[in-house]
Amino acid sequence: MNESPEDIFTKIVLEIFKVSGMLNTEGDMMAEEFGLSSARWKVLGAIAQAEQLLTVSEIARTVGQSRQATQRLVDALKKASLICFISNPKHKRAKFVVLTKYGEQVFWKLWHKQLPWAASGAEALTTAELLTTFSAMKKLSGYFSGN
Amino acid sequence: MNESPEDIFTKIVLEIFKVSGMLNTEGDMMAEEFGLSSARWKVLGAIAQAEQLLTVSEIARTVGQSRQATQRLVDALKKASLICFISNPKHKRAKFVVLTKYGEQVFWKLWHKQLPWAASGAEALTTAELLTTFSAMKKLSGYFSGN
DNA sequence: AGGAACATGACAACATATTGTCAATATGTT
DNA sequence: AACATATTGACAATATGTTGTCATGTTCCT
Numbered sequence: 001m002n003e004s005p006e007d008i009f010t011k012i013v014l015e016i017f018k019v020s021g022m023l024n025t026e027g028d029m030m031a032e033e034f035g036l037s038s039a040r041w042k043v044l045g046a047i048a049q050a051e052q053l054l055t056v057s058e059i060a061r062t063v064g065q066s067r068q069a070t071q072r073l074v075d076a077l078k079k080a081s082l083i084c085f086i087s088n089p090k091h092k093r094a095k096f097v098v099l100t101k102y103g104e105q106v107f108w109k110l111w112h113k114q115l116p117w118a119a120s121g122a123e124a125l126t127t128a129e130l131l132t133t134f135s136a137m138k139k140l141s142g143y144f145s146g147n
Numbered sequence: 148m149n150e151s152p153e154d155i156f157t158k159i160v161l162e163i164f165k166v167s168g169m170l171n172t173e174g175d176m177m178a179e180e181f182g183l184s185s186a187r188w189k190v191l192g193a194i195a196q197a198e199q200l201l202t203v204s205e206i207a208r209t210v211g212q213s214r215q216a217t218q219r220l221v222d223a224l225k226k227a228s229l230i231c232f233i234s235n236p237k238h239k240r241a242k243f244v245v246l247t248k249y250g251e252q253v254f255w256k257l258w259h260k261q262l263p264w265a266a267s268g269a270e271a272l273t274t275a276e277l278l279t280t281f282s283a284m285k286k287l288s289g290y291f292s293g294n
Numbered sequence: 295a296g297g298a299a300c301a302t303g304a305c306a307a308c309a310t311a312t313t314g315t316c317a318a319t320a321t322g323t324t
Numbered sequence: 325a326a327c328a329t330a331t332t333g334a335c336a337a338t339a340t341g342t343t344g345t346c347a348t349g350t351t352c353c354t
Contacts, residue, residue: 005269015284018211020167022291064165122152129283137162144169
């Protein structure tokens, strides 16, 4: 069966939708123990792993979502005492978001829980598939964001 | 920088989330002209391209989503006169979902609109990336659904 | 300085997706 | 036939995500 590039591309798109939903469910299950969800975990991770202090808008750009969706998740994390705001000398309203002690503890526990999960998942693919898929995903997110 | 398979896997996961959101936005833009969204388009496509008549539950399994989410989309498509139900001799309640004439017209118009879009997207990747990424995505959806 | 353009947080409306539950219907076993 | 089990559609609650809008704050240009 000789398929054109656009046919394969379309199939990839549909498969990405499917896998994305599955990964969300996986993340929800892993994070449930800590009262978190995939969505909140993603935001927590973006803050924890950033090299600089981030504002809500910057977190949104990091995870590739709207400012507004991210704001809601940050508010939920604050309510759960996982993060707090600190003042930003560069901007009166756009405060920095930082993890609390508790937030850091939860993030690291999740990190350690996620490692073997990721190792198992990685075993489902060959090394070539891992590397090439990552390369392709980066190209796609770049392509659709115009970079 | 020598990265472990689990690190790459984790990065792929985060990138899949990002790309999935972008593709949703792309689909929304393409489908808007026909009063559709990515989500409804996906359901329409599953029905249009199926080799057999499908019930709502079967559509849900095809697109990899919950029965309930799919039911809502099907109801919306029915309200928009894109699909209709026909009786299923095998099951009193689980009717078959089929495209209306109008639904078929819209699906084909979208198909033709999507083709050049997919061709452009495919050009962002190498042939190897296309093939390997598709293979990897299939493996992942299989892995997480236990097949 | 002043004013235009842009970025940000806040709030709201809506679409989408998951989970949970219930009753109706099939299916499979004895 | 009768019962247990699973599937299905229907309905509801909740979380997540997008878009739109507004007021505030920042930046850039002249």
